[in-house]
Amino acid sequence: MTELDKLLRDLAQPGVALELVVLAGCLALAFGICWAVGRKQPKDSIWFGRAVFDGVLFPLLALALTWIARRIVDDYQVVPVLSIAVPVLVSLVGIRFLARVTTVVFPASGVARLVERLFSWLAWMAAVLWIVGLLPDVMREMEDIQFAIGKNKISVLGIVQGVLSSGAMLVAALWVSATLERRVLVDTVSDLSLRKVASNAIRAVLLLVGLLFALSTVGVDLTALSVLGGALGVGLGFGLQKLAANYVSGFVILFERSLRIGDNVRVDGFEGRIADIKTRYTLVRANNGRESIVPNELLITQRVENLSQADLKFSITSDVTVGYGSDVATVQRVLTEAAAAQPRVLKSPEPVAFLAEFAPDGLQFTLNFWVSDPANGQLNLRSAINIAIVEGLRDAGIEIRPPQRVLQYSAQPTSSSTEATG
Numbered sequence: 001m002t003e004l005d006k007l008l009r010d011l012a013q014p015g016v017a018l019e020l021v022v023l024a025g026c027l028a029l030a031f032g033i034c035w036a037v038g039r040k041q042p043k044d045s046i047w048f049g050r051a052v053f054d055g056v057l058f059p060l061l062a063l064a065l066t067w068i069a070r071r072i073v074d075d076y077q078v079v080p081v082l083s084i085a086v087p088v089l090v091s092l093v094g095i096r097f098l099a100r101v102t103t104v105v106f107p108a109s110g111v112a113r114l115v116e117r118l119f120s121w122l123a124w125m126a127a128v129l130w131i132v133g134l135l136p137d138v139m140r141e142m143e144d145i146q147f148a149i150g151k152n153k154i155s156v157l158g159i160v161q162g163v164l165s166s167g168a169m170l171v172a173a174l175w176v177s178a179t180l181e182r183r184v185l186v187d188t189v190s191d192l193s194l195r196k197v198a199s200n201a202i203r204a205v206l207l208l209v210g211l212l213f214a215l216s217t218v219g220v221d222l223t224a225l226s227v228l229g230g231a232l233g234v235g236l237g238f239g240l241q242k243l244a245a246n247y248v249s250g251f252v253i254l255f256e257r258s259l260r261i262g263d264n265v266r267v268d269g270f271e272g273r274i275a276d277i278k279t280r281y282t283l284v285r286a287n288n289g290r291e292s293i294v295p296n297e298l299l300i301t302q303r304v305e306n307l308s309q310a311d312l313k314f315s316i317t318s319d320v321t322v323g324y325g326s327d328v329a330t331v332q333r334v335l336t337e338a339a340a341a342q343p344r345v346l347k348s349p350e351p352v353a354f355l356a357e358f359a360p361d362g363l364q365f366t367l368n369f370w371v372s373d374p375a376n377g378q379l380n381l382r383s384a385i386n387i388a389i390v391e392g393l394r395d396a397g398i399e400i401r402p403p404q405r406v407l408q409y410s411a412q413p414t415s416s417s418t419e420a421t422g
Contacts, residue, residue, distance in 0.1 A: 002133065003132060003133020003134070004132045004133065006133075007080055007083075007084075007131070007132065007133070010078045010080035011080050011081070013077070013078060013080075015077040015078065016080065016081055018073070018077075019073065019079060019080070019081035019082055020081055022069050022073060022082065023066060023069075023081055023082060023085055025069075026062055026065035026066045026069055027062050029061075029065060030058055030059075030061035030062040030065055031053055031058060033057075033061055034048060034053055034055070034057050034058045034061065035053075037057075038055070038057065046097075046100040046101060046104060046175060046178075046179075049096075049100060054096070055096065055100055056093065056096045056097050056100055058096075059089050059092040059093045059096055060093050062089055063086065063089035063090060063092075063093055066082055066085050066086060066089060067086060069082060070082040070083065070085075070086065083131075084131050087126075087127040087130040087131055088127055088131075090127070091123040091124055091126065091127040094119070094123050095116075095119065095120050095123050097171065097175075098115075098116055098119055098167075098171055099116050099120075101171050101174050101175045101178065102115070102116055102171075102174075104178050105174045105177075105178050119167075139157055142155065142156040142157035142160065143155050143156075143157045143158075145157075162214070165214050166211065166214035168214075169210035169211065169213055169214040170207060170210050170211065170214070172210065173203075173206035173207050173209070173210035174203065174206075174207070176206055177199065177202050177203040177206050177207075180199075180202055181199040181202070200251075200254075200279060201251075242295075242297070243280070245297045246279075246280045246281065246295050246296045246297050247279050247280055247296075249295075249296035249297045249299065249300040250277065250278065250279040250280060250281075250282075250296040251279065252296075252300060253277060253282070253296060253299055253300070254277060258306070259274060259277070259282070259299060259304070259306060260274065261274050261275070261276060261277060262274060263306055263307070264306075264307040264314070264374055265284060265304055265305060265306050265307060266304070266305040266307065267284060267292070267294050267298065267299065267302075267304050267305075268294075268298070268302070270284060270286065270292045270294075271286060271307075272284040272285050272286035272287065272290075272291075272292065273285055273286075273287075275291070277296075278296075279296075280295070280296060281293050281294060281295050281296060282294045282296055282299060287374075287377050287378065287379075307374070313346060313349070313370045313371075313372060314370060314371050314372065314374040315368060315369075315370050316368075316369055316370070316371060316374075316378055316381065316382060317366055317367065317368050317369075318366070318367045318382055318385060318386060318389070319356070319364060319365070319366050319367075320335070320364075320365050320367070320386075320389060320393075320400060321359055321361050321362045321363065321364045321365070321400065321401045322362050322363050322365070322393065322398050322399060322400055322401055323362045323363070323398070323399050323401050324362055324363060326362075326363060326398045326399070327398070328355060328363070330396050330398065331353070331363070331365055331393070331396075331398060332353040332355075332365070334389060334392035334393055334396055334398070335351075335353035335365060335367040335389055335392075336350070336351045336352065336353050336367070337388075337392065338367075338385050338388035338389045338392055339351035339367055339369040339385050341388060342381060342384060342385060342388075344371050344373060344376070344381055345369045345370070345371060345381075345385075346369075346370045346371060346372060349370055351367065351368065351369035351370075352367075352368050352369075353365050353366070353367045353368075354366050354368070361401045361402070362401035367385070367389075369385070
């Protein structure tokens with residue numbers, strides 16, 4: 001009799017109803033504990049998830065309670081339902097753990113979602129094989145399939161176990177780094193750029209330690225990695241030197257805090273606000289929505305204008321030309337009042353208007369005013385002020401002079417007149 005036949009026979013026993021009641025009680029108790037403890041937890045909690053029961057804690061508690069109930073009830077009758085529930089809950093714990101960690105660490109990553117779905121399929125397949133009793137046979141077959149790598153032999157089972165253990169260690173490292181970032185760095189480090197570099201450093205160290213530990217658990221000789229390290233160093237010295245320079249420059253920028261997230265900068269003629277500082281590049285977003293990906297090396301080796309490094313005040317100018325017969329004081333008053341009427345324009349320093357030039361077309365005035373929020377747009381504010389200037393000058397009877405151009409026309413003698421003259 002196969003394990004599947006035995007399972008189907010046990011499911012026909014009269015004690016199945018009691019098992020269902022016990023299983024329902026375990027699930028209800030696990031949900032009650034999660035609801036009582038996690039209803040005030042944040043929505044991005046790995047333990048509780050968005051709806052209390054879709055985190056890691058609910059299937060973990062249900063698994064523990066079901067396993068305990070199985071051990072108790074097993075002394076009195078067969079427990080096919082509880083035996084099925086255990087592998088199902090084990091798979092659910094692994095899936096929830098991977099899903100919640102990747103959602104928190106990589107919220108918009110398509111690759112993370114693909115890995116999550118692939119692991120879910122493998123976990124449910126393993127649960128089905130466990131339930132029907134075929135998992136030991138499959139593991140033995142995988143152990144018999146071996147590959148020779150040099151003098152060593154490695155089986156398919158060893159590869160699978162290595163991938164699973166390495167993945168579990170890496171996910172655990174990501175979980176620890178995310179927890180430290182949300183629970184420790186947010187409270188202790190107020191500067192956003194310094195917090196980012198600290199989180200990146202913690203994540204890199206934990207991932208490295210987790211990877212080395214996972215490799216050692218599956219029997220990989222870590223001393224062999226010294227050859228790989230030497231080859232990587234040669235590669236960095238030649239083909240990857242630009243990439244390495246960008247990564248090093250990214251950490252230098254974050255440590256020195258010469259540029260911070262939210263600063264308004266001008267790089268190579270492109271002006272915008274720093275939206276994010278990655279380890280390889282910096283994302284600069286202009287006011288019109290366009291984004292520029294700037295390699296970090298350029299921010300270290302080239303001239304960069306930080307428009308908000310020393311002072312949050314941002315100067316904007318607007319030029320207007322009026323006739324030579326216009327009253328200078330009246331023009332200055334109209335210009336400054338048009339700027340001062342806008343709520344975004346700072347009161348200190350107050351707007352000023354200068355007679356900048358005696359232009360060929362008339363008197364050229366320059367209006368200078370300051371704002372503290374250039375990220376909200378400059379063209380829209382300049383347009384509103386220019387409209388107010390036009391209306392104010394018209395009410396004052398002052399003409400805005402258009403550009404004057406003189407066209408000289410020289411008439412050429414006709415051929416008939418030339419012949420007559422000859």
